[in-house]
Amino acid sequence: METKKQNKGGRPALDDPAKHRHVLYLNERDNARFLAQWEQSGVESKSRFIAARIFGEPFRVVKVDKKAVDYCTRLTEFYAQYRGVAVNYNQIVKALHSNFSEKKALAFLYKLEKATQELKEINAQVIALTNECKEQWLPK
Known part of the structure; x- marks a missing residue:
């Protein structure tokens, strides 16, 4: 007989979940620069923006006139x-x-x-x- 898997509910588990967290402290000037670059990039998530900068992905700037x-x-x-x-x-x-x-x-x-x-x-x-x-x- 086949055993049925019981659905636990919730979202399906990711193959490679992001479990590691890093904290970064910025002063006012650097934070303003960071936020300006993040807004220009058009990326919705700040963490994805930071990871892209760390790993050298191209910096895309979206400007809307x-x-x-x-x-x-x-x-x-x-x-x-x-x-x-x-x-x-x-x-x-x-x-x-x-x-x-x-x-x-x-x-x-x-x-x-x-x-x-x-x-x-x-x-x-x-x-x-x-x-x-x-x-x-x-x-x-």
Whole structure:
């Protein structure tokens, strides 16, 4: 007969558990330097960060430019609004032709055309600024 292993519960045991603990004391200046380097590394655990430094693993620095992230977020929002205008454009033209006389519809279409040209110029400026931002700030 086979004997069944009884489940003890809890997490499964690791093959090579980390059992050894070392204590390190730092003064205020060194602690500030340590915390700055740890934050730049992007590693979540301080102990893994220390072990990586001791054993010579490469030091990875992750920097997030808040302004570039904000710019990309706002650009995405603007593009969504721009697409919304494009979707509504056809509906406006149909509504003008069905609800107004030919003369009034043409007058409104003329105003719509002017607003569309302004929107096109703004879009060209946004594209130019985005390309400038990409050239200047994004890594190559």
